[in-house]
Amino acid sequence: MFSIGELSKRTKVKVPTIRYYEEMGLLAEAERTAGNQRRYDKDGLERLSFIRHARDLGFSIEAILSLIELQDHPDRSCEAANSIATSQLVSVRAKIKQLKALEKELVRISKGCDGSGVSEDCYVLASLSDHGLCDREH
């Protein structure tokens, strides 16, 4: 049995975040000492590791709640879990695509500016003002 601070150290999840997860129903309510402090065991550690890993992968709290439910009712959960993972993959790919477009435009904008500080008109500001200079729609 260890304290919330100990759990925090082991999982790299901040103490207030652990309490927040409990409040959101991601973590079961922890056992308490006589003095009302939370105590955790191996199970709690594993579940929090699972949550942290899923959060790192960009799953929302809501999606994680679904995954946890699936864990508790393992019949045919594989398909359901896979569909959650797949939809996460789809949104990650969409984000990458969008960011790459942004990268391209930012490169273009930066290139126009030679950094000499001599030019009267700033190309960065002009680019942002005049959408007509863009390659793409957004």
Added chain:
Amino acid sequence: MFSIGELSKRTKVKVPTIRYYEEMGLLAEAERTAGNQRRYDKDGLERLSFIRHARDLGFSIEAILSLIELQDHPDRSCEAANSIATSQLVSVRAKIKQLKALEKELVRISKGCDGSGVSEDCYVLASLSDHGLCDREH
């Protein structure tokens, strides 16, 4: 002179968002009719287009405020604006890198699941539970 709804249509920025930008100091306080409704002109339209474009590129409200200040004090603003754009580019690239790592892992997780629904243990859930299965740190 046109209404906030008209401005919204032309810029594709929602009406409450325009009011929010005004409150945040991104847009100057608009002129008002006798009946207290906002009225805009070409200047307002251009500034809002600038803001929308910058937001689309992922600049924060704060960064946009800096850019607007630079516009109002154009002496040597090019370097400053360029440095804001460059730091934006750096963070966009960092996000892309991170998302690509996530994509890789999600692909790996999904591949493990054959979707047949036959397997007792779900590879998706196992992958999320056991960090040791990951290729990388996160």
Added chain:
DNA sequence: CTTGAACCTCTAGTCACTAGAGATCGTATA
């Protein structure tokens, strides 16, 4: 038994909006 770090709960703040209530305004039509 004392000290002080760690813990507790509660409220409020973050960012960039979005939603809704309830009241007023502007304009097209009768």
Added chain:
DNA sequence: TATACGATCTCTAGTGACTAGAGGTTCAAG
């Protein structure tokens, strides 16, 4: 000129996933 009704106004509160701080209590070492 009267009426209808969509657009506008202000204000408050909600979103997601935390983070920060106040003010008080508990635990464990010395």
